Amino acid sequence: MIEPLRTVIGERIRDLPAPPRAVFEDLIDPKRQPARPWLSLLDDEAVPGVTIVASEHRVIWSSIWKRRPDARIEFELASRGTGTRLTWRLDVTGEVPDASLTGHMRKRVNELLFAGLRYSYGQ
Template sequence: MEPEFVVWSSLWPDRPDDEIRFDIRPTPNGCSLRWTLSTPGEAPEQAVLGRLRYRLNFLINAQLRFSFGQ
């Protein structure tokens, strides 16, 4: 059985309860990947949220593109 999701613990020492969930679904051409950042309690301020999104986008998307030489 193939995995359907993976959960990372927080990447930020000052936000230990955050989680990143990766949902993996098969497609005719391979698979699709969707990631979701979960933060317990109230949503962080927009400036904090922007930094969290930027870091995740770099780690997940940019590093993946670099690995394929793009």
């Protein structure tokens, strides 16, 4: 089966204070720690499905956006000191969203990971 061509519309690399194993577990099961919720979704968003897991260094989510089910978010995790260097990459198939929607989607990924998830680790 030939996979459709995907276009990257956003990417960011930042460090998180938690070790890679903890970040990996949070990405594959965002609700695993009820005491520290971090995946706060908007009305037009849905809980992502985990579509690919490769070792403990790569996770791919299905789309969180109801109006863009073709979008997906790919994560790469690497050790960085005692924490994790997290790279996210947002891609779509088909038509690239306009600049406004692309900006909104990028902003939401950043908010979920580098605010919500980061703050859940106490930083």
